[in-house]
Amino acid sequence: MTSRWTTAVLDTDQPGGWAVARSPEGFLFDDNGALFPREWLKRQDLSVLTEHGIGHLDGEPVYLLELRSASEVMGCSWKGLRAFMLDGDHTIYKVLGYAAQIGTWAREHRFCGNCGQAMTQVPRERAMYCRPCDLRSYPRISPSMIVLITRGDEILLARSPRFVTGVYSTLAGFAEPGESAEDCLIREVREEVQIEVKNIQYLGSQCWPFPHSMMLGFHAEYAGGEIVCQEDEIEDAQWFNVHDLPPLPASKSIARYLIDVYVARRLGHAEPVLPG
Numbered sequence: 001m002t003s004r005w006t007t008a009v010l011d012t013d014q015p016g017g018w019a020v021a022r023s024p025e026g027f028l029f030d031d032n033g034a035l036f037p038r039e040w041l042k043r044q045d046l047s048v049l050t051e052h053g054i055g056h057l058d059g060e061p062v063y064l065l066e067l068r069s070a071s072e073v074m075g076c077s078w079k080g081l082r083a084f085m086l087d088g089d090h091t092i093y094k095v096l097g098y099a100a101q102i103g104t105w106a107r108e109h110r111f112c113g114n115c116g117q118a119m120t121q122v123p124r125e126r127a128m129y130c131r132p133c134d135l136r137s138y139p140r141i142s143p144s145m146i147v148l149i150t151r152g153d154e155i156l157l158a159r160s161p162r163f164v165t166g167v168y169s170t171l172a173g174f175a176e177p178g179e180s181a182e183d184c185l186i187r188e189v190r191e192e193v194q195i196e197v198k199n200i201q202y203l204g205s206q207c208w209p210f211p212h213s214m215m216l217g218f219h220a221e222y223a224g225g226e227i228v229c230q231e232d233e234i235e236d237a238q239w240f241n242v243h244d245l246p247p248l249p250a251s252k253s254i255a256r257y258l259i260d261v262y263v264a265r266r267l268g269h270a271e272p273v274l275p276g
């Protein structure tokens with residue numbers, strides 16, 4: 001099956017195509033969704049910070065208008081990326097997730113981090129360039145480990161104070177310079193719950209555009225220690241039996257996938273598929 005959405009660096013001097021508009025309030029949308037005829041969108045009173053050609057959807061070019069601020073557009077409203085993930089078409093969520101990452105990067109790389117001068121877009125490449133420094137800045141991706149720790153029929157889940165009330169999830173954390181994925185996983189688990197793990201196995205990855213994580217998903221077995229929650233980061237952590245689980249993360253997340261795979265294996269059910 002060919003993908004409906006492919007990323008590409010498009011020339012913004014070419015007319016036509018679709019466009020999405022993104023502001024600090026999220027994406028602009030109306031009854032037809034978040035993609036608008038680009039020429040129409042550019043005639044609206046929007047405070048455009050920068051424009052990027054981001055790819056093709058069903059063969060049609062798609063552009064991003066990254067805005068300074070949200071403004072009133074007749075018949076339209078603004079909505080965050082998470083809402084599109086939860087209730088939208090998965091392909092549209094992929095388009096918007098990519099647009100959000102390019103928008104965040106474009107917004108944060110208008111000026112050179114070395115000398116402070118304005119940077120320019122490199123033609124045909126997703127990079128911003130400072131000529132005096134001969135420096136290129138590419139979109140940032142932050143590798144993050146996410147792990148389901150298990151002990152027979154029990155799985156370790158935790159709550160961050162940022163989660164929706166009642167929801168428990170797998171442990172996760174950002175890689176630091178100098179670490180392998182496994183080093184990071186072991187450190188994060190120690191920091192967050194003071195547990196030791198063994199038999200670390202990679203299960204799959206997922207782009208998590210909030211704002212630029214690349215989630216690497218693992219399964220690990222309990223090897224020792226008692227749960228001690230990290231202050232401020234972990235509100236509660238517990239062993240839950242696979243037959244008696246708390247409210248879990250959203251179904252398209254890799255956190256949910258890691259849990260569902262293990263539960264399916266324990267109960268002898270068909271394994272779920274990780275959404276790309």
Ligand SMILES: NC(=O)C1=CN([C@@H]2O[C@H](COP(=O)(O)OP(=O)(O)OC[C@H]3O[C@@H](n4cnc5c(N)ncnc54)[C@H](O)[C@@H]3O)[C@@H](O)[C@H]2O)C=CC1
Pocket residue numbers: 142144146169170171172173174175188206208210211213215249253254255256
């Ligand atoms: N897709 C999924 O199913 C899930 C995704 N996640 C994501 O995993 C990522 C990591 O999880 P957390 O527990 O929040 O991380 P964490 O355990 O490393 O703690 C967050 C702290 O890391 C620091 N930090 C923030 N951004 C960073 C970066 N780019 N590089 C290094 N350190 C940074 C900050 O001090 C922040 O308070 C987050 O983006 C989170 O949204 C987390 C759980 C589920």
Ligand SMILES: [Mg+2]
Pocket residue numbers: 171172173192233
């Ligand atoms: Mg964490």
Ligand SMILES: [Zn+2]
Pocket residue numbers: 112113114115116117130131132133134135
């Ligand atoms: Zn510079």
